Structure formats: C-alpha cells, structure tokens
Amino acid sequence: MRTLRVIGAAGTAVLLATGAATAAAAPSPPPAPKPQISDEAVDKAIARLDQTVADMMRRTGVPGISVAVVHDDEVIHLRGFGVRRTGESAKIDPDTVFQIASLSKPISSTIVAGALTDPVQWDRHEPLPGFSLKDPWVTGHVTTADLLSHRSGLPDHAGDLLEDLGYDQAYILDHLRLQPLSPFRASYAYTNFGFTAGAEAIARAKGTSWQKLAADTLFKPAGMTSTSTEFSAFAQAPNHAATHVNNPDGTWSPRFVRDPDAQAPAGGVSSSARDMSRWLRLQLAEGTLDGKRIIPADTLATTHLPQILSQPPAPPANRTGFYGLGWNVSYDDAGRLRLSHSGAFDLGANTNVTMLPLEELGVVVLTNGRPVGVADAIALDFFDFAEHGKATTDWLALTSALYAQLDDASRSPTDYADPPAGAKPAQDSASYTGTYDNPYYGKATVTAAADGALTLSLGPKPLRFPLTHYDGNTFSFETTGENAVGRTGVTFADGTLRVEYLDATHLGTFTQE
Numbered sequence: 001m002r003t004l005r006v007i008g009a010a011g012t013a014v015l016l017a018t019g020a021a022t023a024a025a026a027p028s029p030p031p032a033p034k035p036q037i038s039d040e041a042v043d044k045a046i047a048r049l050d051q052t053v054a055d056m057m058r059r060t061g062v063p064g065i066s067v068a069v070v071h072d073d074e075v076i077h078l079r080g081f082g083v084r085r086t087g088e089s090a091k092i093d094p095d096t097v098f099q100i101a102s103l104s105k106p107i108s109s110t111i112v113a114g115a116l117t118d119p120v121q122w123d124r125h126e127p128l129p130g131f132s133l134k135d136p137w138v139t140g141h142v143t144t145a146d147l148l149s150h151r152s153g154l155p156d157h158a159g160d161l162l163e164d165l166g167y168d169q170a171y172i173l174d175h176l177r178l179q180p181l182s183p184f185r186a187s188y189a190y191t192n193f194g195f196t197a198g199a200e201a202i203a204r205a206k207g208t209s210w211q212k213l214a215a216d217t218l219f220k221p222a223g224m225t226s227t228s229t230e231f232s233a234f235a236q237a238p239n240h241a242a243t244h245v246n247n248p249d250g251t252w253s254p255r256f257v258r259d260p261d262a263q264a265p266a267g268g269v270s271s272s273a274r275d276m277s278r279w280l281r282l283q284l285a286e287g288t289l290d291g292k293r294i295i296p297a298d299t300l301a302t303t304h305l306p307q308i309l310s311q312p313p314a315p316p317a318n319r320t321g322f323y324g325l326g327w328n329v330s331y332d333d334a335g336r337l338r339l340s341h342s343g344a345f346d347l348g349a350n351t352n353v354t355m356l357p358l359e360e361l362g363v364v365v366l367t368n369g370r371p372v373g374v375a376d377a378i379a380l381d382f383f384d385f386a387e388h389g390k391a392t393t394d395w396l397a398l399t400s401a402l403y404a405q406l407d408d409a410s411r412s413p414t415d416y417a418d419p420p421a422g423a424k425p426a427q428d429s430a431s432y433t434g435t436y437d438n439p440y441y442g443k444a445t446v447t448a449a450a451d452g453a454l455t456l457s458l459g460p461k462p463l464r465f466p467l468t469h470y471d472g473n474t475f476s477f478e479t480t481g482e483n484a485v486g487r488t489g490v491t492f493a494d495g496t497l498r499v500e501y502l503d504a505t506h507l508g509t510f511t512q513e
Helices: 001-027 039-060 101-115 119-123 136-141 146-147 160-165 169-178 193-205 212-218 231-236 261-267 273-284 296-302 374-388 395-409
Strands: 062-070 076-084 097-100 271-273 306-311 321-323 328-331 339-345 350-356 361-367 434-438 444-446 453-460 463-466 466-471 474-478 485-495 496-499 507-513
Touching: 039 062, 039 076, 039 136, 039 374, 039 395, 062 273, 062 374, 076 273, 097 350, 101 193, 101 212, 101 261, 101 273, 101 296, 101 339, 101 350, 119 146, 136 350, 146 193, 160 169, 160 193, 160 261, 169 193, 169 261, 193 212, 193 261, 212 261, 212 306, 231 271, 271 273, 273 350, 273 361, 339 374, 350 374, 361 374, 374 395, 453 496, 463 474
Parallel strands: none
Antiparallel strands: 062 076, 062 361, 097 271, 306 321, 321 328, 328 339, 339 350, 350 361, 434 444, 434 507, 444 453, 453 463, 466 474, 474 485, 485 496, 496 507
C-alpha cells in the first residue's frame, strides 16, 4: 500500500511487474509421473500368478476363476481355473461366461461414452419417462454424470430391496421419487438404480433399448462375442459358470440364481475373460482396438476423471478415493492414476478389474463364488508383486475381512433367535392378519394357518415369509435375496406393521387397509 501511495501509477506498474516475476519464480508443478514397472517385473508377476490363484482357491474353496492380464496392448495371460459348477467336471476356460455384477458399471460407462460425441454431453440432463426424484428441481437438473457417479442424492443402494422383492425396473425407477435425498452433487451414495436410470436415459435418447445400444456401440465392434446385458443370454450360454455360495462346512453350492435384468447397466453384464481382455485393451488404448477407433477418446477419458469424493483419507495410507463414471479413481504416491472396480453378488459372484493406465497394465478376475475377497486379492497381489517384487501383505486376509465387516454391518443389532427371558406373549393371530399398504413397497398381507402360525407376504409375486414370535407384538423372519441380512424384525402397532430391514430410510411401515 505504501509503495502505491508514494510513487503512484509508476509504482502500480512496478507492483504488477513484481507480481509477474513472483509468479514466474513460483515453484513449478511437479513433473508428470512416469512409468515405473518394467517388462521384467510384469513377467515375474505373471510367473507367480497361477500359483497365487491356486493358493487362494485352496484357502477359500471358491470353485472357479478366470483371469486375464493385458500389458502394452497385448494379452499376456489368459487362463481359467477350477470348475463351472461343483459336483460336475466341466472346467473353467478363458471363454467361460461369468456374471460380472458391478463390474458392469465401467463396461456401461464405456458404452455411454461411445454413444456421446462430446465430453460436455456427460453434463447434460437426459430425461427418462417414469423416473423422477423427490425434489423436482433435482429431477430437472440431474445429469448423466450425476447418476453414473452416484452423486444424485439418492440413498445408498436405493431400490435394491424392491428388486429383491420381485419388482421390475419400471416399478423401481418410478418409486425412487419417494426416497429422501441427501445434498445434490455434494454427497456420494452408491446406487445401482440411479446408475441404471442414467444409462437407460441415454438409450432412450438414442431411440433404442439399453441392450441394443450396448451391443451396437461396444460388444459387436470390439468383438466381445460372449458378452451380453441380458440374463437369458448368460443362462443359455453352453459354457457358463454357475453362481455359488459357501456353506457352513466350507463347501460351496450353486444354490441360487441371480437375475439382474432390472439393473442391467449397473449389474447385468455377463462376459468371459477373453472378451474382458479385449475391453481392457480398448480402455488402455484410449478407445481403440486392433487399430480401429471404437469409442471416442475424449468421452472415454472423462470416465476416468474424479467426479465425487467417495472415500476420505483414512489411516494407514491416508489416501483419498474418488468415484468417476463407473470407476473407482485413485492416485498412488507416485501420482499415477489407478482405476478399479469390484463386482459382488452375494448370491454367488465376485469380480475385479484394476488398471494402471500409465503402465498400460490391467488385470481382470472373474469368479463364480460369493464375495469372500478372492477376486480383489488376486488383483491386488498381482500389482503389488509387479511394483515391489513381493507381496507386501496378505491381501486375501485383508479383503476377506473387509467383506465380512460389510456382512456384519448389515445385520440387525437384535438377535431374534434369542427372545428375552421375560418375553411377552403375542395376541391372538386374528389381531395381526389382513392386508397392509405401503406407497413404496406395495402391499403386504399377513395370513394365519389353522394353528395360528403367521405368514407375511411381500412383493408382486408374492414372496412368503413365515413369522416367528419374538416378544409381544414383534415377530421376525429370515430375509432372502441378494440383500438378505439374516433375521429381521416385524412389529405390529395401531393398525400398522413395520419391517425393520425395509425401514433404513423410514419407508418400511405398512398401514392396514
């Protein structure tokens, strides 16, 4: 201030020049990161990969795995392990088709990138008839990028329980308008059906179905001949891997069938390791494959950019995680971009893709067992060895513990299998029977057998759940489906019934008609 006052205009000129000089003298940005993994290091990691897979299969019992590794635009490893279905002899090979669960998301964002002509279109609102959100302003402004990056404000996994009850995509998307919203574009919550709405809106804008858009935009041009977004194609594929869950005795059984058609863009893709290796090559080559441009480079590159904070820094690494467009996005200590995504069907599939684009290195792991950490651990171990020449931790122990924590966190804090010592008796069964209604979950019916045993019916089919008395007017039942959480409570009060596990966002109370 004194300089300006003393020498006036000239001083101003001097001050501006000083500012320019200061800017020029400011520290320059750090140099761009450089590749650090040699071909020799990749070869050594490949050399131990098969043994790593075998060891993790032995430790967990997961029946079948298929792995593909791409480096410098070449598929340098492609192999299947184990069996398609326990109790049968058919082996997994590179062409075995797996359900890839949420690994569908980066596949689907690739498809959307191919349907766009300019990166700015990611930030355009595309209306979808039959889909709206609780806030009309958000409904009119939510963009494709908002929905594919889970920043629309919808609650975590909104709509998934409707899918478990048997509702179709149209019903689910229509009823998301009843879900409460967190701050728009300021909060991250992983939502399969928000993602699905964003992708379906693009297909609608193109005048086609999502299934046809996927085939015409990516699968056919990229030669992904075994890949589909329809459950029927997976089920009818002669060489497909059944989904398995683990039993208390450590064995695995193909006890469930998972039909994810309602959320096809978010979790409905099925593919083989061979097809996924072609997609990996396309990703690492910025949208080209075998010298042919399949996806525009600029719209594809946008999918790799952080869109929302998904994981604040936490010990021990204190590294921040972001979500892009169908990708988990992070940066390592060397500044290198790391892209990854896992897929997990509790009814029997676990998958992982991880890429270091700067290293032109990527791995995809497909398994036919419910998530116990194997797919993630194989990918993490491979990159760990490629970068450090050794595994710096027991990745399977780490990832299996994380999945176990997720399972435990979803369970009720009440142990319904152990009623309190002074449990009150239930009323006469007629006090509970009847039809109840709920604007989100639809109708619920409670019926009584001749012996007074109660059954709760939910969903359009409907699904029937025998009720077990717990205490007073509270009963419980064993949940089923992809999002099963063990036993959950059902409480009757003043002409209503509340289903505990349906009530996370206060939508789980039904009123008697």
